[in-house]
Amino acid sequence: MRITFSLLLALIALPCSAWNCLAQAPYAIAIHGGAGDLPDGKGQAARMEQLTKLLNQGEKMLADGAAGLDVVETIIKQMEDSELFNAGRGCVLNEQGEHELDASIMDGKSLACGAVAGSKTTRYPISLARKVMTETRHVMLSGQGADQFSKLMGLEQAGPEHFVTPEQVKRLQRWKAKQSTSSLNSYPTPKEDPGIYYGTVGCVALDKQGNLAAGTSTGGLVGKRWGRIGDSPVIGAGTYADNKSCAVSGTGIGEDFIRFHVASDIASRMKYAGKSLAVATDETIAQLPEDCGGVICVDSKGNVHAKHNTPAMSLALANSQGVRQIQLAPPK
Amino acid sequence: MRITFSLLLALIALPCSAWNCLAQAPYAIAIHGGAGDLPDGKGQAARMEQLTKLLNQGEKMLADGAAGLDVVETIIKQMEDSELFNAGRGCVLNEQGEHELDASIMDGKSLACGAVAGSKTTRYPISLARKVMTETRHVMLSGQGADQFSKLMGLEQAGPEHFVTPEQVKRLQRWKAKQSTSSLNSYPTPKEDPGIYYGTVGCVALDKQGNLAAGTSTGGLVGKRWGRIGDSPVIGAGTYADNKSCAVSGTGIGEDFIRFHVASDIASRMKYAGKSLAVATDETIAQLPEDCGGVICVDSKGNVHAKHNTPAMSLALANSQGVRQIQLAPPK
Numbered sequence: 001m002r003i004t005f006s007l008l009l010a011l012i013a014l015p016c017s018a019w020n021c022l023a024q025a026p027y028a029i030a031i032h033g034g035a036g037d038l039p040d041g042k043g044q045a046a047r048m049e050q051l052t053k054l055l056n057q058g059e060k061m062l063a064d065g066a067a068g069l070d071v072v073e074t075i076i077k078q079m080e081d082s083e084l085f086n087a088g089r090g091c092v093l094n095e096q097g098e099h100e101l102d103a104s105i106m107d108g109k110s111l112a113c114g115a116v117a118g119s120k121t122t123r124y125p126i127s128l129a130r131k132v133m134t135e136t137r138h139v140m141l142s143g144q145g146a147d148q149f150s151k152l153m154g155l156e157q158a159g160p161e162h163f164v165t166p167e168q169v170k171r172l173q174r175w176k177a178k179q180s181t182s183s184l185n186s187y188p189t190p191k192e193d194p195g196i197y198y199g200t201v202g203c204v205a206l207d208k209q210g211n212l213a214a215g216t217s218t219g220g221l222v223g224k225r226w227g228r229i230g231d232s233p234v235i236g237a238g239t240y241a242d243n244k245s246c247a248v249s250g251t252g253i254g255e256d257f258i259r260f261h262v263a264s265d266i267a268s269r270m271k272y273a274g275k276s277l278a279v280a281t282d283e284t285i286a287q288l289p290e291d292c293g294g295v296i297c298v299d300s301k302g303n304v305h306a307k308h309n310t311p312a313m314s315l316a317l318a319n320s321q322g323v324r325q326i327q328l329a330p331p332k
Numbered sequence: 333m334r335i336t337f338s339l340l341l342a343l344i345a346l347p348c349s350a351w352n353c354l355a356q357a358p359y360a361i362a363i364h365g366g367a368g369d370l371p372d373g374k375g376q377a378a379r380m381e382q383l384t385k386l387l388n389q390g391e392k393m394l395a396d397g398a399a400g401l402d403v404v405e406t407i408i409k410q411m412e413d414s415e416l417f418n419a420g421r422g423c424v425l426n427e428q429g430e431h432e433l434d435a436s437i438m439d440g441k442s443l444a445c446g447a448v449a450g451s452k453t454t455r456y457p458i459s460l461a462r463k464v465m466t467e468t469r470h471v472m473l474s475g476q477g478a479d480q481f482s483k484l485m486g487l488e489q490a491g492p493e494h495f496v497t498p499e500q501v502k503r504l505q506r507w508k509a510k511q512s513t514s515s516l517n518s519y520p521t522p523k524e525d526p527g528i529y530y531g532t533v534g535c536v537a538l539d540k541q542g543n544l545a546a547g548t549s550t551g552g553l554v555g556k557r558w559g560r561i562g563d564s565p566v567i568g569a570g571t572y573a574d575n576k577s578c579a580v581s582g583t584g585i586g587e588d589f590i591r592f593h594v595a596s597d598i599a600s601r602m603k604y605a606g607k608s609l610a611v612a613t614d615e616t617i618a619q620l621p622e623d624c625g626g627v628i629c630v631d632s633k634g635n636v637h638a639k640h641n642t643p644a645m646s647l648a649l650a651n652s653q654g655v656r657q658i659q660l661a662p663p664k
Contacts, residue, residue, distance in 0.1 A: 111591045117449075117561070118474060138560045139587045142450060143475045145559025227477025228470045229449070236568050236593035255471045259443045261568035264593045268600035 025208040026302030026320045027062040031055060031075055033085050033314030034199035035251045035294040038329050047084055047314055051326050054078060055316040058205065063320070068205035068213035068247075069107055069130070076103075076126040076215050079201040083165050086199030088125065090165045091219020093172045094228075099163040101125040101219055102233040104140075105133060108212030108241035108300075115233035117142040122150040123158040126217045129233070131155065140233060168222075175223045199314075200232055202249025204241070206298045206319075212247035214239050214263070221254070230254025236264035243300055245270040246277055252293010252310065260288060266297060278305045285309055357540040358634030358652045359394040363387060363407055365417045365646030366531035367583045367626040370661050379416055379646055383658050386410060387648040390537065395652070400537035400545030400579075401439055401462070408435075408458040408547050411533040415497050418531030420457065422497045423551025425504045426560075431495040433457040433551055434565040436472075437465060440544030440573035440632075447565035449474040454482040455490040458549045461565070463487065472565060500554075507555045531646075532564055534581025536573070538630045538651075544579035546571050546595070552586070562586025568596035575632055577602040578609055584625010584642065592620060598629060610637045617641055 031054055033047060054075050061071045080088025091099050103125035104115035114133025117140065122128045131153045132141055141149055151157065200218035207213070216239045218232040231238035231254035238254065240263035241247035248263035257263075262284055269280035277299040285295065285307040294308020296315065304317040312329040363386055365379060386407050393403045412420025423431050435457035436447035446465025449472065454460045463485045464473050473481055483489065532550035539545070548571045550564040563570035563586035570586065572595035573579035580595035589595075594616055601612035609631040617627065617639040626640020628647065636649040644661040 113591055118559075136558075137587060138556075138558070139590045140561040140566075142559035142561050145557060149558040224470075225477060226468075226470070226481040227450075227474035229472040229474050234472075234566060234568075235590050236566075236596065240593075255469060258471045258567050259445055261572075261593060261596045264568065264596060265600065268597065269604055272601055272604035 025210065026206065027208050028206040028298040028302040028304045028319035029055065029058045029062055029071065029203070029317070030296035030298055030304050030306060031058065031201075031203045031316040032249060032251055032294070032296045032306070033079065033201050035308045035310040035313035036199075037310070038312040043084065044328055047328060048326060050082060050084055051314060051316040055318055055326060058203070059318050062205060062207055065208050067209065068207035068211050069105065071205045071207070072105060072203045072213045072215040073126055073130055075203040076201055076217050077124045080124050080126060080217055083167070084199070085201045086219045087201045087217040088123065089163055090168060091163060092199075092222040093164065093168050094220070095223050095225040097164075097169065097172055099160065099219055100224070100227075101163075101217070102230060103129040103215070103217040104233045104235055104239040105129045105215040106213065106235060106239055106241040106247070107133065108214070108243040108247055111242060113139055113235045113239075115140040115235060115239075116146040117229045117233040118227060119146045119150065121147045121157045121159065123156040123162065126215050128153075128155055129215070139235060142229075143227070171222060179223070200251035202239070202251060202296060204247040204249050204296055204298045206247070206300060206302055210243065210300060212241045212243050212298065212300060214241040214247035214249050216249045216251075218251075231257035231262070234258055236261050238263060240264045240267055242267050246280075246297050246299040248295050248297045250293060250295040251313070252308075253289075256288055256292050260284070262288070262295060266295065270299070277303045281305050281307045357542065358538065359540050360538040360630040360634040360636045360651035361387065361390045361394055361403065361535070361649070362628035362630055362636050362638060363390065363535045363648040364581060364583055364626070364628045364638070365411065365533050367640045367642040367645035368531075369642070370644040375416065376660055379660055380658060382411075382414060382416055383646060383648040387650055387658060390535065391650045394537060394539055397540050399541065400539035400543050401437065403537045403539070404437060404535045404545045404547040405458055405462055407535040408533055408549050409456045412456050412458060412549055415499070416531070417533045418551045419533045419549040420455065421495055422500060423495060424531075424554040425496065425500050426552070427555050427557040429496075429501065429504060431492065431551055432556070432559075433495075433549070434562060435461040435547070435549035436565045436567055436571040437461045437547040438545065438567060438571055438573040438579070439465065440546070440575040440579055443574060445471055445567045445571075447472040447567060447571075448478040449561045449565040450559060451478045451482065453479040453489045453491065455488040455494065458547050460485075460487055461547070471567060474561075475559070504554060511555070532583035534571070534583060534628060536579040536581050536628055536630045538579070538632060538634055542575065542632060544573045544575050544630065544632060546573040546579040546581050548581045548583075550583075563589035563594070566590055568593050570595060572596045572599055574599050578612075578629050578631040580627050580629045582625060582627045583645070584640075585621075588620055588624050592616070594620070594627060598627065602631070609635045613637050613639050
């Protein structure tokens with residue numbers, strides 16, 4: 001009888017304790033909409049509004065117990081649909097005036113990851129990256145092959161009329177007018193072209209189950225050519241997540257982010273040098289060339305951090321410990 | 333007069349000292365021709381012969397003062413021309429029976445790097461990767477765009493008659509016969525298909541000027557589809573070089589090499605945890621799934637090291653301190 005009673009108590013206590021634990025478990029989210037120069041006044045208001053809306057939504061999902069991967073995909077899909085950011089609809093155009101979309105996603109629990117480079121017909125490249133992660137043994141698909149796989153998965157397709165906006169057509173024309181035809185160097189830095197805004201988007205999250213997730217999506221660099229691939233679809237460069245360290249999404253000059261394997265470098269400084277999220281991140285960004293870009297990060301304790309070395313970066317950060325920050329440029 | 337004499341002495345002494353220093357400076361080289369299972373008997377002899385010839389050549393170049401990048405490119409070009417390895421001519425074929433070539437190269441002095449994914453018309457993908465590094469501000473070019481750039485650079489072009497060998501056509505047929513049509517998982521592990529041999533090639537070097545260089549070239553995985561990109565063109569995964577730590581080239585299941593950002597992880601363990609080349613390398617390989625692949629590495633002191641967790645790996649290592657090792661499988 002005593003044993004039965006104890007067993008009953010244990011059966012009641014276990015789920016209650018698990019529930020309490022989950023209710024109090026930390027969560028954290030960070031969203032970015034690119035680093036570079038500040039957009040003009042009208043663009044600023046619209047961005048702040050969008051970032052606020054997305055942060056509220058992501059925070060609520062996490063507070064309600066959603067998986068980090070679902071939050072990352074949900075937030076990025078909306079940014080891919082928004083003309084405000086350089087991802088999905090409204091992305092920058094390549095030298096031929098076409099859209100070529102890159103994205104990646106990573107699960108910090110299993111280190112599973114997926115990426116696509118040069119997708120042209122998939123409405124939500126981040127969802128395609130997730131399908132690569134979950135439905136294939138591959139990590140990275142590219143070009144027409146990536147979109148063939150997308151159709152096989154039944155993902156929503158879209159054409160140029162969806163992705164290409166008049167504003168980006170004009171932007172490409174302005175960019176082309178500035179280029180010397182002999183130049184093999186197909187992108188300007190913010191200093192060379194103060195109007196440029198690297199609008200890559202990304203989201204990182206710690207969910208209440210203790211799992212980290214990271215995702216990034218972009219149209220790349222205006223006027224890019226020769227099938228150029230930047231850091232956004234490169235796991236370890238633009239995107240990385242590992243429950244043992246942190247989740248990172250980056251934005252900026254992708255070539256430097258690949259060269260310094262920025263996202264995994266932050267994780268490695270935490271794992272191998274015992275640095276905190278903030279110190280590891282700041283050290284990694286400090287070694288980049290100036291005006292290069294920035295990152296958002298969360299760690300497994302729910303710390304959130306962002307760092308950029310450009311004049312501005314669109315950021316929204318929040319966690320269950322009360323941090324809440326939305327900004328386009330650092331406070332003066 | 334005294335000043336003039338001292339000056340004369342200094343002018344003579346300086347170059348002599350520099351020359352002595354250079355003559356005695358350490359150098360090191362490592363070459364690989366893929367990890368997996370042992371090739372059949374005939375293949376073994378041919379591979380040993382080729383690896384010996386290449387090691388002799390690379391060692392002589394370094395002893396004579398050649399730059400590490402030149403050695404890496406020279407060695408890999410010959411492996412791209414050899415039918416023995418899965419790179420350039422004789423590479424494995426994708427699901428459509430086509431060759432799609434990936435390569436990358438990195439300069440440890442400047443962290444400059446270049447990569448190509450899915451090249452089809454360039455005879456030497458490693459040379460194309462080097463042109464991406466030196467002639468553009470990009471790091472990674474893909475597909476038709478990469479070959480357009482190749483033609484612009486005047487690199488030697490080649491067609492299927494050069495790349496596709498009867499042996500690889502047969503191999504694809506054997507592979508296809510084993511596949512279930514419903515499978516989205518397009519490559520077997522060595523355990524599932526004991527005949528498989530991941531024949532990616534790579535070379536890493538420390539030159540007498542103290543500079544590290546790394547390069548990797550591959551046809552990827554037999555039967556790959558959807559524009560799959562593996563680790564070979566991903567800087568930080570299949571290839572990495574940094575004078576502050578080491579130069580690495582990897583081979584194996586590229587998806588895992590990307591997930592664990594293998595090449596840069598070895599460098600990070602050296603830089604942030606103070607591990608030696610051998611310990612850092614062994615730790616990184618120890619975390620990979622079994623039967624996954626292997627790496628070759630050199631550090632800035634001239635140490636050479638290789639580690640694999642597959643039954644076999646084609647290796648050739650040498651340095652100025654007298655190390656010399658050529659093997660297809662670990663000694664019994």
